[in-house]
Amino acid sequence: MALLEIKGLEAKVGERQILNGIDLTVNAGEVHAIMGPNGSGKSTLAQVLAGRELYQVTGGQVLYDGKDLLAMPPEDRAREGIFLAFQYPVEIPGVSNMYFLKAALNTVRKHRGLPELDAMDFLNLVREKMKLMEMEQTLLNRPVNTGFSGGEKKRNEIFQMAVLEPRLAILDETDSGLDIDALRTVAGGVNALRSPERSMVVVTHYQRLLNYIVPDFVHVLSEGRIVKSGGKELALQLEESGYAGLGIYDEGEAA
Amino acid sequence: MSSSPNSIETLANQEYKWGFVTDIEADAIPRGLNEDVVRLISGKKNEPEWLLNWRLKAYRHWLTMVEPTWANVHYAKIDYQDIIYYAAPKSRKDAPKSLDEIDPELLKTYEKLGIPLKEQELLAGVAVDAVFDSVSVATTFKEKLKGLGIIFCSFSEAVQEHPELVKKYLGSVVPTSDNFFAALNSAVFSDGSFCYVPKGVRCPMELSTYFRINAKDTGQFERTLIVADEGAYVSYLEGCTAPMRDTNQLHAAVVELVALDNAQIKYSTVQNWYPGDKEGKGGIYNFVTKRGACRGVNSKISWTQVETGSAITWKYPSCLLMGDNSVGEFYSVAVTNNYQQADTGTKMIHIGKNTTSTIVSKGISAGHGQNTYRGGVKILKSATGARNYSQCDSMLMGDKCGAHTFPYLEVKNTSSQVEHEASTSKIGEDQIFYCRQRGISTEDAVSMIVHGFCKEVFRELPMEFAVEAQKLLGISLEGSVG
Numbered sequence: 110m111a112l113l114e115i116k117g118l119e120a121k122v123g124e125r126q127i128l129n130g131i132d133l134t135v136n137a138g139e140v141h142a143i144m145g146p147n148g149s150g151k152s153t154l155a156q157v158l159a160g161r162e163l164y165q166v167t168g169g170q171v172l173y174d175g176k177d178l179l180a181m182p183p184e185d186r187a188r189e190g191i192f193l194a195f196q197y198p199v200e201i202p203g204v205s206n207m208y209f210l211k212a213a214l215n216t217v218r219k220h221r222g223l224p225e226l227d228a229m230d231f232l233n234l235v236r237e238k239m240k241l242m243e244m245e246q247t248l249l250n251r252p253v254n255t256g257f258s259g260g261e262k263k264r265n266e267i268f269q270m271a272v273l274e275p276r277l278a279i280l281d282e283t284d285s286g287l288d289i290d291a292l293r294t295v296a297g298g299v300n301a302l303r304s305p306e307r308s309m310v311v312v313t314h315y316q317r318l319l320n321y322i323v324p325d326f327v328h329v330l331s332e333g334r335i336v337k338s339g340g341k342e343l344a345l346q347l348e349e350s351g352y353a354g355l356g357i358y359d360e361g362e363a364a
Numbered sequence: 365m366s367s368s369p370n371s372i373e374t375l376a377n378q379e380y381k382w383g384f385v386t387d388i389e390a391d392a393i394p395r396g397l398n399e400d401v402v403r404l405i406s407g408k409k410n411e412p413e414w415l416l417n418w419r420l421k422a423y424r425h426w427l428t429m430v431e432p433t434w435a436n437v438h439y440a441k442i443d444y445q446d447i448i449y450y451a452a453p454k455s456r457k458d459a460p461k462s463l464d465e466i467d468p469e470l471l472k473t474y475e476k477l478g479i480p481l482k483e484q485e486l487l488a489g490v491a492v493d494a495v496f497d498s499v500s501v502a503t504t505f506k507e508k509l510k511g512l513g514i515i516f517c518s519f520s521e522a523v524q525e526h527p528e529l530v531k532k533y534l535g536s537v538v539p540t541s542d543n544f545f546a547a548l549n550s551a552v553f554s555d556g557s558f559c560y561v562p563k564g565v566r567c568p569m570e571l572s573t574y575f576r577i578n579a580k581d582t583g584q585f586e587r588t589l590i591v592a593d594e595g596a597y598v599s600y601l602e603g604c605t606a607p608m609r610d611t612n613q614l615h616a617a618v619v620e621l622v623a624l625d626n627a628q629i630k631y632s633t634v635q636n637w638y639p640g641d642k643e644g645k646g647g648i649y650n651f652v653t654k655r656g657a658c659r660g661v662n663s664k665i666s667w668t669q670v671e672t673g674s675a676i677t678w679k680y681p682s683c684l685l686m687g688d689n690s691v692g693e694f695y696s697v698a699v700t701n702n703y704q705q706a707d708t709g710t711k712m713i714h715i716g717k718n719t720t721s722t723i724v725s726k727g728i729s730a731g732h733g734q735n736t737y738r739g740g741v742k743i744l745k746s747a748t749g750a751r752n753y754s755q756c757d758s759m760l761m762g763d764k765c766g767a768h769t770f771p772y773l774e775v776k777n778t779s780s781q782v783e784h785e786a787s788t789s790k791i792g793e794d795q796i797f798y799c800r801q802r803g804i805s806t807e808d809a810v811s812m813i814v815h816g817f818c819k820e821v822f823r824e825l826p827m828e829f830a831v832e833a834q835k836l837l838g839i840s841l842e843g844s845v846g
């Protein structure tokens with residue numbers, strides 16, 4: 110069953126057209142990797158799927174669980190189970206990570222018709238997920254992402270994902286900025302969440318991550334289009350020959 | 365959070381809900397101001413000669429003064445002859461003696477405001493003095509407080525019943541000639557609250573005054589005087605609302621606090637006067653002088669204010685730190701949305717040895733709002749070992765509003781320490797989107813971020829007031845981040 114169906118998606122920011130017709134179908138339980146040169150539109154795709162209003166959809170259609178995704182406000186998409194691990198997680202000074210996450214979890218739970226978690230139950234859940242992610246307690250008491258190192262921010266994103274248990278997780282370069290050990294832990298956390306009901310779209314530049322999170326499909330994005338799709342071996346091939354080997358150039362060079 | 369019935373989401377859909385007008389026959393005097401009006405007000409209150417003379421002196425001095433223009437606020441010239449200086453609900457000639465005697469319409473008004481006037485609401489643990497237009501209508505719990513020797517009553521009553529205390533302290537912190545609005549208030553003040561806590565007594569409940577302007581074109585000039593005798597403690601809350609009117613109304617109050625040796629006064633305000641409409645029409649001009657004197661050793665005065673209302677706010681709750689080791693505190697949240705303007709801050713004057721002061725100011729500007737922090741720290745030569753810490757943060761929502769900071773510092777000795785921190789931040793579209801991506805609505809996100817920004821101040825408020833203040837903030841900032 111298709112959880113996500115993207116058909117001919119086009120989007121622009123200001124006057125600049127970035128996505129030029131994306132077609133992608135993600136079935137329940139599948140993991141899709143998206144690769145592609147800098148500036149090819151990977152983050153834009155992720156943000157459009159999450160509902161960022163900065164980007165204007167100029168064409169195409171997206172169905173999520175059979176529903177018109179583009180008609181939903183971002184918070185409804187989140188409540189319906191879409192989670193975006195940001196390439197650049199945002200700092201929110203003054204709001205504790207713990208408080209933030211509890212508010213998020215309870216709105217999502219409420220949407221799913223589940224009772225809100227009280228402080229105790231929440232703490233127990235958080236402890237369990239913290240262990241999984243090898244998260245430091247102190248990060249939880251600090252304001253959301255504020256002053257976190259690059260790696261800590263990425264780890265925090267996956268930790269939030271583990272707590273929120275989405276149906277569709279979009280990970281935007283979660284591996285960049287992580288040291289080798291952290292990469293292993295974070296990937297381990299992601300793998301622990303793999304299930305037949307949960308789908309993932311993993312944006313990355315490196316095969317390295319895909320050694321841990323083995324994808325079912327790999328797609329290459331260039332100039333706002335998917336120019337090549339294949340199995341996990343496509344990533345290995347890219348690692349070897351680079352995008353040039355596929356006849357794809359960086360945005361800058363292509364011009 | 366959004367599951368609670370009081371979520372910002374539901375609140376955000378409300379307009380200024382305190383904007384109703386109560387239909388009560390009022391005993392008002394003609395517009396305008398002259399010596400006869402001052403005499404008339406004093407006469408209506410059956411005041412002693414000395415007080416009338418005190419008023420007249422203030423009035424004559426006021427005539428020689430000019431309205432200050434240094435504040436960073438802009439408004440059309442006020443016609444002081446077009447204001448009604450006294451309006452009282454007419455139901456009874458004399459001030460009501462008990463709750464049963466109060467006009468039921470008035471009681472309904474206070475019910476709408478959510479003020480527990482009835483003794484049955486004793487559980488709320490807050491003693492209330494309610495000031496409606498110019499007169500004080502009811503003071504609850506008076507008997508209970510009396511048992512402890514605490515005097516808590518309307519100002520007029522204090523003049524009649526405790527003239528010696530009033531005479532001793534009135535104008536002792538804010539002299540009649542202090543500033544233009546204080547002088548005006550001294551001449552025409554109509555009522556207010558009075559509180560005296562005797563030696564060694566800790567007031568067991570929060571004392572509270574609610575101010576409400578009801579009559580049209582009236583000014584409200586109330587006077588509050590709180591005295592904490594040696595070793596006494598009192599926490600005092602002040603709340604205010606006004607009907608929605610498209611003309612501006614003047615509110616020029618004076619609050620004086622006196623703390624003697626080892627005494628402590630905590631004064632909290634949630635100011636929610638009508639701010640005017642979205643285009644900036646109407647609203648209250650809130651020109652208030654608040655000052656506390658830490659006269660005794662180890663005394664402490666804390667001002668906490670949450671200012672969300674008024675078209676214009678002009679106020680600087682200050683502390684005179686006279687006693688050795690005395691402590692002054694100022695915690696403030698000021699919100700300006702639409703066309704509101706606020707010029708607020710504090711003045712800490714260190715006179716005694718080892719005096720300390722803390723200033724925490726949080727300004728939030730949205731819409732076309734202009735928010736100015738103006739704070740002065742003055743450490744005199746005598747104040748050896750004095751310390752001050754100031755923190756002054758501004759938050760901007762949108763790009764049409766403004767935040768301005770004017771810290772003034774004067775240190776006259778070398779053994780003192782002064783620390784100042786300031787920051788400006790913006791609620792960004794990226795922050796809101798991040799929250800929404802996690803399922804949190806825009807309203808909840810704004811309220812969460814704003815609350816995070818203000819929490820050092822909210823922490824200082826008594827519990828029920830903190831909840832109230834948080835709600836007000838949500839309403840005041842409705843629709844400011846799109």
Ligand SMILES: Nc1ncnc2c1ncn2[C@@H]1O[C@H](COP(=O)(O)OP(=O)(O)OP(=O)(O)O)[C@@H](O)[C@H]1O
Nearest residue numbers: 122125127145146147148149150151152153154163
């Ligand atoms: N808000 C914006 N304003 C202007 N240009 C933008 C904006 N967002 C994206 N772009 C442009 O759109 C193009 C695609 O950006 P996007 O972030 O989607 O690339 P990416 O594939 O994620 O790149 P990277 O691998 O470097 O993360 C880039 O050229 C970028 O400069």
Ligand SMILES: [Mg+2]
Nearest residue numbers: 151152153196
């Ligand atoms: Mg990117």
